[in-house]
Amino acid sequence: MKARIKITLKNGVLDPQGKAIQGALGALGFSGVDDVRQGKYIEVALAEMDEAKAKDAVERMCKDLLANTVIENYSYELVS
Amino acid sequence: MKARIKITLKNGVLDPQGKAIQGALGALGFSGVDDVRQGKYIEVALAEMDEAKAKDAVERMCKDLLANTVIENYSYELVS
Numbered sequence: 001m002k003a004r005i006k007i008t009l010k011n012g013v014l015d016p017q018g019k020a021i022q023g024a025l026g027a028l029g030f031s032g033v034d035d036v037r038q039g040k041y042i043e044v045a046l047a048e049m050d051e052a053k054a055k056d057a058v059e060r061m062c063k064d065l066l067a068n069t070v071i072e073n074y075s076y077e078l079v080s
Numbered sequence: 081m082k083a084r085i086k087i088t089l090k091n092g093v094l095d096p097q098g099k100a101i102q103g104a105l106g107a108l109g110f111s112g113v114d115d116v117r118q119g120k121y122i123e124v125a126l127a128e129m130d131e132a133k134a135k136d137a138v139e140r141m142c143k144d145l146l147a148n149t150v151i152e153n154y155s156y157e158l159v160s
Contacts, residue, residue, distance in 0.1 A: 006121050021122065024145055030137060032127035041086050041121040042101065047112035057110060065104055 001046050003058045005066060005076040008039035013071045042066060054078055081126050083138045085146060085156040088119035093151045122146060134158055 009015050015037050022036040044061065048054040058076055067074040089095050095117050102116040124141065128134040138156055147154040 008121065008123070018122075021146070025124075025141060028144055030141060032137075033124060034127055035123075035125040037123045039121040039123070041088065041119040042098075043088070043115075043117045043119070044105075044113060045115040047114055057112075061105060061110060064108055066101070 001048060001051065001054045002079050003044045003046060003054065003076050004079065005042040005044065005058065005062060005074060006039060007042070007062075007067045007072050007074045009037060010071055010073055039072075040066075049080075051078060051080075081128060081131065081134045082159050083124045083126060083134065083156050084159065085122045085124065085138065085142060085154060086119060087122070087142075087147045087152050087154045089117060090151055090153055119152075120146075129160075131158060131160075 017038045018036040021038060022033055025033050025036070044058065046054050046057065048057060055078060058078070062074040062076065063069060089098075097118045098116040101118060102113055105113050105116070124138065126134050126137065128137060135158060138158070142154040142156065143149060
């Protein structure tokens with residue numbers, strides 16, 4: 001199975017990288033950009049074929065390594 | 081509208097960051113991780129409410145700034 005994981009900063013956490021992108025978009029002439037937030041996207045290919053077990057593993061991966069749950073949220077979807 | 085943009089490395093492009101995550105997952109005891117690819121996830125809040133115009137703007141943002149189309153693919157979805 002493959003897990004598609006999105007890791008985003010929690011609301012209220014400063015995102016200088018997003019602000020930099022927002023500034024660059026403005027400099028390139030894109031108007032009407034209200035906000036930009038940058039996160040991470042991680043694809044993990046798993047040998048596990050059982051959906052419940054894969055979900056459990058991905059949940060632990062996010063908590064233990066991929067996301068800093070103090071400042072980040074994570075969400076994921078599993079595709080076979 | 082809000083654009084949710086995923087930027088991923090094209091197949092065949094080396095991804096040392098993904099390999100580092102894969103190694104760290106192995107060191108943490110997660111077995112059966114066949115591959116890890118890291119990409120970027122960017123949320124852009126647009127003042128534009130017309131879907132066609134927003135799509136056009138996001139397409140240009142991806143090509144001009146957000147993605148390096150030589151080595152990266154991008155995909156996005158628009159939500160209101």
